[in-house]
Amino acid sequence: MQTPSWPHTTVLLSEAVDALFRADDAHSGNAPTADGTYVDATYGRGGHSGLILSRLSPQGRLIAFDKDPEAIAQAAQITDPRFSIRHEGFRHLGELPDACATGVLMDLGVSSPQIDTPGRGFSFRFEGPLDMRMDTTRGQSVAQWLETAEVDQIKEVIRDYGEERFAGAIAKAIVARRQARGPLSTTTELAELVADTVKTRESGQNPATRTFQAFRIFINAELEELQHALEASLDVLQVGGRLVVISFHSLEDRIVKQFIAKHSREVYDRRTPFAPPKAMKLSPLDRIKPSAAEVAANPRSRSAIMRVALRTAA
Numbered sequence: 464m465q466t467p468s469w470p471h472t473t474v475l476l477s478e479a480v481d482a483l484f485r486a487d488d489a490h491s492g493n494a495p496t497a498d499g500t501y502v503d504a505t506y507g508r509g510g511h512s513g514l515i516l517s518r519l520s521p522q523g524r525l526i527a528f529d530k531d532p533e534a535i536a537q538a539a540q541i542t543d544p545r546f547s548i549r550h551e552g553f554r555h556l557g558e559l560p561d562a563c564a565t566g567v568l569m570d571l572g573v574s575s576p577q578i579d580t581p582g583r584g585f586s587f588r589f590e591g592p593l594d595m596r597m598d599t600t601r602g603q604s605v606a607q608w609l610e611t612a613e614v615d616q617i618k619e620v621i622r623d624y625g626e627e628r629f630a631g632a633i634a635k636a637i638v639a640r641r642q643a644r645g646p647l648s649t650t651t652e653l654a655e656l657v658a659d660t661v662k663t664r665e666s667g668q669n670p671a672t673r674t675f676q677a678f679r680i681f682i683n684a685e686l687e688e689l690q691h692a693l694e695a696s697l698d699v700l701q702v703g704g705r706l707v708v709i710s711f712h713s714l715e716d717r718i719v720k721q722f723i724a725k726h727s728r729e730v731y732d733r734r735t736p737f738a739p740p741k742a743m744k745l746s747p748l749d750r751i752k753p754s755a756a757e758v759a760a761n762p763r764s765r766s767a768i769m770r771v772a773l774r775t776a777a
Contacts (some may be wrong), residue, residue, distance in 0.1 A: 473510025474572060474764040475709055478751055480514045482707045482771045483566035495705055499565025500524040502699065504553035504692060506534050507574045512546070515568075519545055526564075528553045530598035530683075531577065552598070554688040557695030566705040567696045571689065571715050573679070575763070585679060587654035587671040593647055595679045605678045610646045614638050624686070624714065625677030629661045633674055636660045650675075676712065686714060693722045697744055700774040706745065709769045716768050723747050723772045742776040 484495045497520040503512045506529035515525050527548040529535060538548040549555065553569060577597075578585050584594035584605065593606035609617070614634045622630035636656055640647065647653050654671040661670040680686060696706050706723075710716040726745040749771040753764040 472575065472761045472764075473507070474570070474757070474761065474767045475751065475753060475769050476510055476514060479511055479568055479570070479707050479709060479769060480518065482749065482751075482769070483515065483568055483705050484518055485705075495565050495703070496523075498522045499701075499704075500526065500563055502556065502559070502564050502567045503527040504556055504567060504569045505529065505571065506538055506548060507531075507570060507572075508534065508576060509538060509541070511568055511570060512538075512541075516543055516546060521545070526559065528555065531574075532598065532600055533576065534574075552688050554691040554695075556692045557698055559699045561698050562701045564699045564704055565701055566707065567700055569689075569692060569706075569708045571685075571709060572711045572763075572767070581650075584650050585675070587650055587669055587675055590649060590651045593649055593653055595675075595682050597683045603682065605682050606646065606648050608682060609637060609641070620681045621674055621677045623677075624680040625673035625675075626713070627673040627677065632660050633657055680714070686718060689715060689718055690722075693719065697726065697774070702774055702776065704774045705748075706772045706774065707769065709767055711766050711768075716770075719770050723770060727772070744774065744776050745772040746775045747772050 483501060484497075497518055500523070501515050501519070503515060503525060504527075506512055506527040512525060512527055519525065523545055525546050527538060527546070528551055529538070529548065530550070530552045532550070535548060535550045538546075556567070573585060577583050579589075581589035581591035582594075583599075584591045592604070593609070594604040596602055596604055617634035617637055618630045621627045621633055627633065633656075636659070637647065637653075640656060647656065653674070654669070657671040657674050658669075664670045693708075700706060708719045710719055723745055724747075727743050727747055747770070749769075751769040751771070753761075753767050758765045
């Protein structure tokens with residue numbers, strides 16, 4: 464069956480790109496510039512990349528990353544010589560040269576085409592294979608993992624990545640189903656199993672929401688990749704450059720918030736108390752949420768939080 468072409472609305476589009484390019488008086492000598500090199504660490508469907516390219520001068524450059532083969536195919540249609548894309552996750556950000564980037568943008572959301580294409584297996588709303596991989600060319604699908612995963616493993620993933628209070632009951636139900644009738648293989652099977660197991664849920668939320676989130680985060684190692692990419696951003700950003708990160712759930716935002724806070728403090732070495740402290744590497748600039756108008760036009764934006772930080776020291 465041919466799947467439909469689904470539109471994708473980029474969240475916080477102008478706000479994110481404005482944050483990348485906005486000058487800062489304290490570092491005016493290294494202010495963001497149209498001649499700079501920018502990194503779109505999560506290309507998605509190219510919304511942010513397109514607007515960044517429109518702001519660049521002929522000397523500017525944009526480097527993008529994405530794991531999704533469909534995103535890479537779409538990006539291959541861009542003929543602008545200022546643009547290049549790498550078929551890799553943004554954990555590979557650190558492979559770029561040190562201090563090469565004027566700005567780094569990370570949009571951590573799953574794109575609408577990924578969610579709304581049944582064959583990708585991201586959504587409990589459609590019948591499809593229980594896959595959920597961002598990169599369908601490598602790695603295990605959720606179904607393959609669940610064929611052998613133990614109860615405690617499954618429970619830990621659902622609890623830690625989905626913040627699901629019924630994680631234990633769901634994990635036991637998954638293994639019991641596997642032993643009785645074979646492993647789960649479709650999104651519908653998983654959604655129905657969770658609905659039968661979870662008897663209470665917040666109003667308006669599908670019982671399977673947290674479990675699907677947990678399995679997607681786990682199978683793509685999303686939080687570990689984010690931590691790698693954030694650390695790498697310190698190396699690739701120039702002094703005065705901007706780090707802009709858009710997250711869509713509390714686990715991601717907590718990591719970003721704590722990372723910026725950690726590197727926004729001067730560090731004293733207790734072994735040498737009279738030595739000068741190491742300078743802070745970041746300065747937090749902003750925390751932005753979508754406007755009421757954006758949420759009304761695109762309900763999937765409602766949970767987004769954008770954090771902006773300035774690279775302050777080499």
